[in-house]
Amino acid sequence: MGCFLTNSSLGRKLVMSISGCFLVLFLLFHMAMNVVALIGDGSAYNVICGFLGANWYALVGTAVLALGVLVHFVYAFILTWQNRKARGNVRYAVTVTEKGVDWSSKNMLLLGVIVILGLLLHLTHFWSKMMLVELMGQHANNLGLAPTDGAALIQYTFSQWYNVVLYLVWFAALWLHLNHGVWSMFQTVGWANDTWLPRLKCIAKLVSGLIFLGFAVVAVVFYIKSLCPCC
Template sequence: MSNFLTVNIGRKFIMSISGIFLILFLLFHMSMNMVLVFSAEGYDMICEFLGANWYALAGTLVLAAGVVIHILYATILTLQNRAARGTDRYAASNRTVTEWSSKNMYVLGLIVVLGLLLHLYNFWYNMQYAEIAYGHDGYEVPAGSKIVGDLFVQPLYVAIYLVWLAALWFHLTHGFWSAMHTIGWNNKIWLDRLKVISNIVATIIIIGFAVVPVKFLIFK
């Protein structure tokens, strides 16, 4: 175990575990969003239930740690991989046929991070952060459904969020099966199956997230 975090496979293992943890969070987040499609009242109850309670804060910290670790190791590995290619680059453009997303995970990840920053500003800052900062002064945090509704009546925001989700879709279609492969849970038979499962998981997550902004844009 001594040098586990200095070898490539050890670092990739950290990427896989943190990645799968983030996929589980996305599924959790998406299920909560789905409530808003059916009932604004139900969604506001969830917002209130989470808010700035100790368990929500603890969960937020664990989640933030997961995001930071995933990005940190992605950066370390990307720099290390670039160095491994050497100083002289190939002159002829690469003609090996490969999955596009697999070669652009870091760039896709950067788009996801940019979207995430906007998302935190749009929602987290007005919801959990507002409650942490001003909650004790008797400040009433606006209802979650109202914050969501006010944002997504603006077509520009809906467009930005859809682009963000598209980048996330590409990231996840490669990310899920790749994580399983790195952990070692793969073989000749499961390789194709995991790729299908990967596409299904990514599509379910992205459609689930896209439904809310599209619903507010169309039905106000």
């Protein structure tokens, strides 16, 4: 049974669907957590950061998450490579976007790559200055902030306009990626029919929109805050 996950096209898709689903759930959680940073002086957010410090459960969570990203990523490349091969050597001279087909659905790899690049940036901005620091047993990162003071780190990162722009691009790519990905994962496990397909697409739009807004609002609000320290 194990092998159909690698040697069958439907099995491979199942892996994409399950790993993708897992990542969506994580994003929802992360987004919810970020929004907390908008509340009050950031101490509530820091409580969560502390809770998710270098504890065993947080580490296991991180490891599983990393694995999920890796699997999703590696499978995406394998699938794309196979799909290009299936397309044949000669390409169409004229191609169009078919009616009712989302641009994002045809460019998931491109969007995925942008998301990964954004993720790397994000990890250097945050993870390396928080959890990594803790793991190394240090009590302050190179910015001189405590690794548990996530709120301050957010404030610092989004006070730089280019970071805000990069993050917004990243979130937009994520938004588009999820726009297709969320309903697609239901389709792949077979949980769709003519009645539910439009509903699932609507749900996908809501979920991806929510995630985008949740993340984007934090970046934008903190940038505005940095412009006028009084507000």
